[in-house]
Amino acid sequence: MWSDEFNGKELDLTKWGYDIGNALVDANGNKIADGWGNNEKQYYTDSKNNVYVQDGKLKIIARKENVTDQFGTTLNYTSGKIKTKGKYSKKYGRIEVKAKLPEGKGLWPAIWMLPEKDVYGGWAASGEIDIMEAWGSNTNKVAGTIHYGSSWPNNTYTGKEYLFPEGQSVSSDFHTYAIEWEPGEIRWYVDGNLYQVQNNWYSKDPNSGEKFSFPAPFDQEFYIILNLAVGGHWDGEPNENTVFPATMEVDYVRVYELVGREYKTPSETFSRS
Numbered sequence: 001m002w003s004d005e006f007n008g009k010e011l012d013l014t015k016w017g018y019d020i021g022n023a024l025v026d027a028n029g030n031k032i033a034d035g036w037g038n039n040e041k042q043y044y045t046d047s048k049n050n051v052y053v054q055d056g057k058l059k060i061i062a063r064k065e066n067v068t069d070q071f072g073t074t075l076n077y078t079s080g081k082i083k084t085k086g087k088y089s090k091k092y093g094r095i096e097v098k099a100k101l102p103e104g105k106g107l108w109p110a111i112w113m114l115p116e117k118d119v120y121g122g123w124a125a126s127g128e129i130d131i132m133e134a135w136g137s138n139t140n141k142v143a144g145t146i147h148y149g150s151s152w153p154n155n156t157y158t159g160k161e162y163l164f165p166e167g168q169s170v171s172s173d174f175h176t177y178a179i180e181w182e183p184g185e186i187r188w189y190v191d192g193n194l195y196q197v198q199n200n201w202y203s204k205d206p207n208s209g210e211k212f213s214f215p216a217p218f219d220q221e222f223y224i225i226l227n228l229a230v231g232g233h234w235d236g237e238p239n240e241n242t243v244f245p246a247t248m249e250v251d252y253v254r255v256y257e258l259v260g261r262e263y264k265t266p267s268e269t270f271s272r273s
Contacts, residue, residue, distance in 0.1 A: 116222065
């Protein structure tokens with residue numbers, strides 16, 4: 001249905017946009033939280049020093065360099081975060097990304113999705129789908145997670161880790177990370193291996209506390225995000241052994257529609273909170 005093979009000479013801006021900076025901001029540009037709400041230490045740029053396409057691969061580069069943001073905060077790292085928001089979003093289907101990830105304490109590469117519109121309320125009432133998150137300090141595993149519930153801090157999450165076979169890691173080679181998303185069910189794969197099925201979630205109205213009809217919030221269009229964070233709650237801070245620049249490479253991003261049968265319909269056989 002949609003793909004980027006990264007075969008051009010530069011990032012296709014008809015498909016991708018950038019997140020810039022280090023802070024969560026509101027619609028008026030006022031700071032909500034530093035570190036993207038996760039205590040991250042990087043400043044995201046739209047520079048080709050941090051995001052570029054070369055030899056059929058997308059490169060997202062984290063560098064150790066100082067940048068002062070618009071709020072006067074000095075950050076010690078730069079990196080890249082690109083997204084399809086406003087350009088492409090999808091409800092249901094298979095989303096597959098082939099990537100090779102960096103190694104090093106404090107590095108946090110991620111492939112994930114957020115709702116195009118916050119139909120059910122602010123994060124995470126309208127949901128988040130993490131196709132893959134990796135720990136730079138532990139490269140023999142990745143995680144897949146969904147975030148849901150009500151708006152922060154009344155949100156929750158469910159997920160599972162995938163352990164690579166001995167001799168493999170996120171940094172040793174390219175691997176494919178995918179979800180298959182149907183009404184009421186999401187399945188996670190690494191290199192074609194199914195390792196997780198989720199069909200138990202909910203969304204509550206942040207004002208009334210009433211639950212929306214299942215399978216909310218995962219019944220809306222979501223957009224795709226690729227980024228490489230530095231520091232934060234996920235893998236802690238870089239140490240003296242973390243090598244910069246650090247590179248996240250992406251071979252392709254592909255989105256498939258289901259053919260040959262109808263999407264599954266949520267039924268009472270699915271458990272719900």
